[in-house]
Amino acid sequence: MTQTIIKDDLFFHSSHGVCRVSGIQNPRAAQGCSYILSPLARDRGKARFVIDREAFEASGFNRLTSPAEGQAVLEYFRTGKSTFKKDTEIWRRAQLIRKESLSRTLGADGRKRQEIERAIKGLVKELACVLETPIEEISKKIKDSLSRKAVMNVVVLNAFLRNEKEESS
Numbered sequence: 001m002t003q004t005i006i007k008d009d010l011f012f013h014s015s016h017g018v019c020r021v022s023g024i025q026n027p028r029a030a031q032g033c034s035y036i037l038s039p040l041a042r043d044r045g046k047a048r049f050v051i052d053r054e055a056f057e058a059s060g061f062n063r064l065t066s067p068a069e070g071q072a073v074l075e076y077f078r079t080g081k082s083t084f085k086k087d088t089e090i091w092r093r094a095q096l097i098r099k100e101s102l103s104r105t106l107g108a109d110g111r112k113r114q115e116i117e118r119a120i121k122g123l124v125k126e127l128a129c130v131l132e133t134p135i136e137e138i139s140k141k142i143k144d145s146l147s148r149k150a151v152m153n154v155v156v157l158n159a160f161l162r163n164e165k166e167e168s169s
Contacts, residue, residue, distance in 0.1 A: 003063070005035055011061040014122030017041050018064060018129055022048065037061065062089040070130040073123070074138075077145040090126060093119040101146045101156040117159045124163060135167045 009021045019037040026033045032053045039047055051059045065073075069084050073094050076082045086095065096119045100112075124142070128135045143160050146152050 005056070010040075010064040011037060012064045012122075012126045012129070013059075013061050014118060014125060015060070016047075016049070017125065019049065019061065025050070065090045065126060065130055067130050070127050073127060074131075074141055074145070077142050078148075080149075090123060093123040097123065097142070097156065098146065101152050102150055103153050105153075113155055113159070116156055117162065120156075120159050121163050121166075136164060139164050 005021060005024075007021050007024060011019050011021070013019060016039050018040045020040060021035055022038040023036040024033055025036065034050050034052050035056060037049045037051065049059075049061075051061070065088065069090070072082045072084045073090060076094055077098060080098070082091075084091070086092075096116065100116055120139075124135055124138050127133070127138045131138065139160055143152070143157070146156075
């Protein structure tokens with residue numbers, strides 16, 4: 001992680017949602033510090049995650065994208081173009097989803113299918129959060145944009161449908 005992490009920074013995790021850095025353990029320790037993240041969702045109770053600085057990048061927590069960048073991601077699904085830099089996790093997810101949705105190969109292996117499902121779940125949840133829009137509406141916007149370009153790959157379409165079903169139950 002190249003940017004400094006401070007107390008009250010917001011991060012997103014596709015399973016845990018939006019989390020706030022509620023504390024930093026041993027900030028001056030020579031061997032490194034740990035970050036304490038607490039989910040903002042009220043149904044998470046007193047859950048918290050303690051992550052060593054060295055393991056933070058691999059933890060699945062990423063800085064929460066801005067609403068403007070969230071809108072740019074939706075525009076990317078419509079047009080395939082964006083003015084934002086694309087080296088963040090949300091852009092990696094968007095690029096994977098768009099590329100695979102337009103792919104002509106129908107049979108993705110199990111790992112690829114799982115990667116697509118995780119990308120869709122994480123991207124849709126994060127966009128719903130930052131754009132303050134229901135998950136179903138974000139999912140529909142993306143699917144509509146992708147299906148206008150070509151017939152959407154059935155693996156990607158099924159991943160969207162499973163995600164929507166999971167979120168509604």
